[in-house]
Amino acid sequence: MISIKNVRKAFDTKKVINGLDLEIPRGETLVIMGRSGCGKSVLLKIIAGLLSVDTGEVWVDGTEITKLKKKPLNQIRRKIGMLFQSAALFDSMTVAENIAFMLDQHTDLSQQEMRKIVDEKLKLVDLHGVQELRPAQLSGGMRKRVGLARALAFNPEIILYDEPTTGLDPVTCTEINELIRDLNQQLEVTSVVVTHDMHSAFSVGTLMVMLHEGKQLAYGTPEAMINEDNPVLQQFILFGAPDQILNIDNPTLKKFTGRKPQ
Amino acid sequence: MRNPPSESASSNGLAFLIKNRLHSTLSEIGEACRLLAETIFQIFRPPWQFDLLMKQLLFIGFNSLSVVLVSGFFTGMVLGVQGYVQLKPYAVEGSVAQFVSVSVVKELGPMITAFVLSGRIGASITAELSTMKVTEQIDALEVMGTNPVKYLVVPRFLACSIMLPTLTIFSTFAGIFGGYVAVVSLFGFNGYFYVLEVQKNLYVGSVLISLIKATSFGMAIAAVGCYKGFSISTAGGAEGVGTATTGSAVISLITILVLDFVLNHILFNILGLI
Ligand SMILES: Nc1ncnc2c1ncn2[C@@H]1O[C@H](COP(=O)(O)OP(=O)(O)OP(=O)(O)O)[C@@H](O)[C@H]1O
Ligand SMILES: [Mg+2]
Numbered sequence: 250m251i252s253i254k255n256v257r258k259a260f261d262t263k264k265v266i267n268g269l270d271l272e273i274p275r276g277e278t279l280v281i282m283g284r285s286g287c288g289k290s291v292l293l294k295i296i297a298g299l300l301s302v303d304t305g306e307v308w309v310d311g312t313e314i315t316k317l318k319k320k321p322l323n324q325i326r327r328k329i330g331m332l333f334q335s336a337a338l339f340d341s342m343t344v345a346e347n348i349a350f351m352l353d354q355h356t357d358l359s360q361q362e363m364r365k366i367v368d369e370k371l372k373l374v375d376l377h378g379v380q381e382l383r384p385a386q387l388s389g390g391m392r393k394r395v396g397l398a399r400a401l402a403f404n405p406e407i408i409l410y411d412e413p414t415t416g417l418d419p420v421t422c423t424e425i426n427e428l429i430r431d432l433n434q435q436l437e438v439t440s441v442v443v444t445h446d447m448h449s450a451f452s453v454g455t456l457m458v459m460l461h462e463g464k465q466l467a468y469g470t471p472e473a474m475i476n477e478d479n480p481v482l483q484q485f486i487l488f489g490a491p492d493q494i495l496n497i498d499n500p501t502l503k504k505f506t507g508r509k510p511q
Numbered sequence: 512m513r514n515p516p517s518e519s520a521s522s523n524g525l526a527f528l529i530k531n532r533l534h535s536t537l538s539e540i541g542e543a544c545r546l547l548a549e550t551i552f553q554i555f556r557p558p559w560q561f562d563l564l565m566k567q568l569l570f571i572g573f574n575s576l577s578v579v580l581v582s583g584f585f586t587g588m589v590l591g592v593q594g595y596v597q598l599k600p601y602a603v604e605g606s607v608a609q610f611v612s613v614s615v616v617k618e619l620g621p622m623i624t625a626f627v628l629s630g631r632i633g634a635s636i637t638a639e640l641s642t643m644k645v646t647e648q649i650d651a652l653e654v655m656g657t658n659p660v661k662y663l664v665v666p667r668f669l670a671c672s673i674m675l676p677t678l679t680i681f682s683t684f685a686g687i688f689g690g691y692v693a694v695v696s697l698f699g700f701n702g703y704f705y706v707l708e709v710q711k712n713l714y715v716g717s718v719l720i721s722l723i724k725a726t727s728f729g730m731a732i733a734a735v736g737c738y739k740g741f742s743i744s745t746a747g748g749a750e751g752v753g754t755a756t757t758g759s760a761v762i763s764l765i766t767i768l769v770l771d772f773v774l775n776h777i778l779f780n781i782l783g784l785i
Contacts, residue, residue: 298653299650354657
């Protein structure tokens, strides 16, 4: 579905992505891990066609997007939903207008139909009665969830999540993780999830990649990642979630991660 | 002791700096023209979103009408007083009405309106768009398949091009009225004669000049405001927004002055309008 071939991206002299290759097959959920500032958000923006690459190819759903003109690129983007790290809600609009934005721009749905979809998506992210509020009136975690609802509004085939659970309480975190898993399993969307939260990573990921110095350090299924013999990777996974991954004897935690390690 | 190599390095440095500066200014003008070209291209492409245009028209109108009226009125008063005092020694103070109306219609009406709008509207366009840029809202628009030029720039560009001539009509009347109030109340000038003189000197050509100038200024203000808003780097932050906003006001003032000179030359000397 998405494949990245030998992509390089630098800002002035600062090389951020440095010859990266990456495959994301249809229907998989790829978790991207890596130290802060290693270029995860930049990579998501490259996939969405928001940032140009210096060299290399980016294929999305069978089309090479790096040299595409605006119009065909916008056609492809309608299949993509993206949750920004900062949520990036339009602050001149209400929550409902934010979520309905794509419907309003690209379809002829009536106000009533749009309102129904808005309510439905808000319910998915466990928010109620915020339709008429402005983004500035929401908490950080609420903004994130509205951003997620907006990303889902057009029923995308590909969803790019930039730190979907950062800043959320543990209960909401778990709900969001379940939502990501459900979307993946029931609607067969292809997802790319950037996260620092190992709990979330192992609960939603069907594939994982660890970025390091602009390249992939390790790539594979979660099971393979745990068994990978790489100190940088193991440090990252262990420091992130020692209990959930190591404590195989703890059935309660295991239930929450929704996956049996090893 | 002086160190010769360092001196040559510093003069090289200066040349380098000037060259760099020139290069970046030229490439900025190029970028701004590209944005302008895309804006004009997008204006003619459906779908048209009239609600967005309406919102901008109202925003500009509500924000600027009172300031434009007051500025126009006082400019007219100043012209009335100055004109009367300057013309009196030559015993042609009767021409003060003509002096006020011609200056206001052809020059000061569009100019004052453009100055007011470049400070109020141009700067606010830049502030809004650059904030959207640094908070990734423009990225969000693009990801959702909406062209930011079409969605954000086109309505602002059209609204400025429509509202500037509209508000210029108001400021022109306010200016002529200001001149009237000044000369009639301060110098006991004959009000009826003033009105007659104004009417006599109001040509279609002058009104056309006024409107052409005003429309051009409106386009310039919107183009500069939008370009400055868009050209901010995502990494600019709040500081970048501030710099872009003041930069926008200054650049559009200079653009208006240069444009006024060019238009005067074209309209009066080449096309021979009066
Ligand atoms: N628009 C930009 N202009 C210049 N440099 C940028 C820009 N965007 C990102 N960078 C640089 O690219 C690098 C990677 O940034 P990115 O936001 O992708 O990090 P990240 O991996 O998402 O980090 P985090 O986990 O903290 O979100 C950073 O060093 C940043 O300074
Ligand atoms: Mg990031």
